[in-house]
Amino acid sequence: MNDENRFETVIDLLQKDMKIIQRADHFSFSIDSLLVAEFATITRATKKIVDLGTGNGVIPLFLSKRTDSKIYGIEIQKISSELAKRNVELNKLGDQIEIINDDMKNWETHFKRGSIDLVVTNPPFFKFHGEEKQLNDLDQLSLARHEITINLDSLLATSASLLKDKGYFVMVHRVDRLIDIIETMKKYKIEPKRIQFCYTKIEKEGKILLIEGVKNGNSGLRVLPPLIAHNENGDYSETVLKMFK
Template sequence: MTLPDAPPPEDSTVDESALLGGRVRLLQGRDGYRAGMDAALLAAAVAAKSGQRLIEAGCGAGAVLMQVAARRPGVALTGVERDPAAAELARRNAVLNDVKDRTSIVTGDVAAGPGPLAIPPFDWAISNPPFFDDPDALRAPSPGKRGAWMADDGLAAWTSFLLKSVKDGGRILMIHRADRLADILTLLGAKAGSFTILPIQPFADAPAKRVIVQAVRSGRAPLRLLPPLVLHDRSGAKHTPEAEAVLRGEAGLEF
């Protein structure tokens, strides 16, 4: 890997081993949102092939895109991010991880849709949207994290962006709260189908807190509900062996 020519911005740090067992290095804002397990799981669920094109809505500093790049050589990556500082970090991370030649980061607002970007439809459209859209019900823990926590234009703006970004037969992939599954299926179901749902459970005996939903634009196959991914057991280990393999990049999530 080659480092960017300029030093990191003063308000960022470099995590050299936090993602995919050290295969991905990431500049992140010191006080804002920092990539975690959701980003790793979303990237692990992408099965794009070399030569295909993928867009991420709300890419932040590029944590998902950089992990997809490491897992899927030859896939062309585009990220859309409304925060100029985060978008610039994503561009720097593409240089840091030697994928600048197949990565494009666009400063734009998901609420405006993909039309202003004037980009042809993609093979894949993915997102880890903000999990909340009611500022009266939940307040982000810090101003720097508000954009990652709160969807100002609601979940519908994010699903609409994904639907409009992908070609017929292309795949839409998102991770979200399990209690929003019905909303996700309704919103995506207007133009997509062939749903596959992967529940993410904190423990085998606990309800799912997250779901990864894959849909195919214009798809008509029956819905499939996969066996859950269980993140932890009661042995005291940080993760189950299956989850650890995914987080280290040794395995993917099969859809």
């Protein structure tokens, strides 16, 4: 067995009739990726989608079940981007999904300004203050969890540059970053339009949020009903089980 392959597993991707290769030493997909892929607004006008920080390509895989649009996944880490490419091939989606191994800040190398209908992202959640104790022992996991190569400001700047006028931006993030998120979206003229708070159980505090904005959109924010991931017995809620299908 190849030394690298000892970290890999191939699993069924929920009930989506797809499979995904994951590595134990790299960031694996979580329910956050499913939630943001299901939350995104996709219309008949949606022709081009970009997933910023695609990891092993799970969000494009999920999105492919909702649309025939062209989907691009940008990933800075080479091993993760290679995994994403293999996952696209494994699921025979090479005609629809393209994986780009590059820093998202180099977007001009790959796209024209204002050419994308939807930008979606599950970015690093945690601010990095230069303290090594914040970081995971594995550099690749630190990059996935902490704002080292990209922060909220540069993420929104990139998204705004990519999006067409009235294009959609969709992100999953932590509730404790909400004020930063809204301020930064408005800084780059992405008007927050929908927000949904996610809870592991109904009696727990919300830690995750889904937020959608429209580039140069009119003001007016809708707060959707809360999304509860698990029932009291620990099973997935009916809402989440419907997403699985």
